[in-house]
Amino acid sequence: MTSKGVALVTGAGGAMGSACVARLTRDGYKVALMDKNEDGLKESVKKASSDSKYWIVDQTNETETRTAVQEIEDQLGPIEALANTVGWCEGTKFADESSDYWHKVVAVNYLAELYVTHPVLKGMIERERGKIVYITSDAAKIGTGGEAVYAGAKAAVCAFAKSIARENARHNIRVNCTAPGATETPLMREVEQQNPEMIKRMVKLVPFRRLGTPEEQADVVSFLLSDDARWITGQVISTSGGLTMC
Ligand SMILES: NC(=O)c1ccc[n+]([C@@H]2O[C@H](COP(=O)([O-])OP(=O)(O)OC[C@H]3O[C@@H](n4cnc5c(N)ncnc54)[C@H](O)[C@@H]3O)[C@@H](O)[C@H]2O)c1
Structure with a gap:
């Protein structure tokens, strides 16, 4: 397959990040991986059986993130596609949480996306082309108990994505979001071992009566980054087996 240029995957050491690395490698991108977890990054490169390069970055640090983007473009070439999968939260109740x-x-879940998007988008504007996808969450649309601040941050990403989609369509840049529901990841399997009833309750809410897979998430990211999605921008697509239909 001819090279489609460079795709940067953030959170690339995680479950969906790893699936995106494998899928975008198959799609013909030269994939650059970014994450703070080196073991996860190594595992993702191995799984994709590619010679992709990775950058160990704490994405909450703006300088580290900007430096990595600069290095990626210097070493691999201009970033044509950006898949943002970085994310984190703990399942706690808002009333019990600290401001830390x-x-x-x-x-x-929000600032890290801005830190990486700003330098990448500037290059895309200069070249008059580019595609960006953010993995958000259905929690951004309907809220989730135990994830109040996370849901708010993911909703902020959706609003931000729509806004930069409007600002940059004239530069031939498309920006979209996916909004996963519960997806079968190592973390979810751990939760299942500790609390199988909770997963059963979650599955009951999904019309297909199962969890999604990281590969199913990556397939939609791949589509949104492809030319087949050339008429789609500023959208938030639920990738949750019909959990939400709004
Ligand atoms: N798993 C689910 O059920 C689910 C559901 C809805 C949305 N999501 C979202 O999907 C995305 C991917 O989720 P996942 O299940 O693959 O999670 P994951 O924990 O497997 O992957 C997230 C990755 O982000 C990395 N990361 C976290 N903080 C970082 C930081 N400061 N700097 C750099 N990297 C950092 C982690 O090291 C990890 O590799 C996340 O944005 C998550 O919020 C997940």
């Missing part, structure tokens, strides 16, 4: 926790949730 809120700041961390907003930093990982």
